Amino acid sequence: MPERTIDFGKYGARGVKGHQAVAARLDDLAGFIATPVTTNRGLLARLHYLTRTPHARAAARSAGLTVTDRTLNAWLKGGRRPTRANLDAVETAYRTVRRHNVARYLLRRLNRQGRGTRVEIHPLDQSHVLRPRQRVVPYRTLNIRHWERLVDAWAAGDDQALDNAWTDHITDLGSQWGQYEYVTTVGFAA
Structure with a gap:
């Protein structure tokens, strides 16, 4: 099993942690007020x-x-x-x-009575990585049936718990799950 990424972006790859992308998507679904608080x-x-x-x-x-x-x-x-x-x-x-x-x-x-929700995982951006150092990281999908830990950690604002819950889910991708620790975006609908 791969270890966590220690030196992300060393060769120019760009992306965000997967759990941060999940939190951003949940924030979008929450429908916050768009007008800034300064107005x-x-x-x-x-x-x-x-x-x-x-x-x-x-x-x-x-x-x-x-x-x-x-x-x-x-x-x-x-x-x-x-x-x-x-x-x-x-x-x-x-x-x-x-x-x-x-x-x-x-x-x-998101749980949809046990059927779950399909999550699209868009891999990290390697456009700024030199050609010999680029690796093939395909686009992946994953069906998450139990969102309790993810949503509870997001609602509580607990970044570490959200990271742990996300890592537990992406390990279902198999031995390549470490390639999806950093992503461009994570997409799903509710």
């Missing part, structure tokens, strides 16, 4: 999402948004503008709460 519209959309119910407010507080209700109301009414640190806190809390809220839905869609 008034983006800030208000996030604040409305985080304050619409008492449960949402509690989730936002546990996700790190620790300002007072008075400050939140002033931001919502436009009386005050949050500092850069508070804008980052709002964005982080929003992404954390949104991931938690859509995780169960995504899990149900």
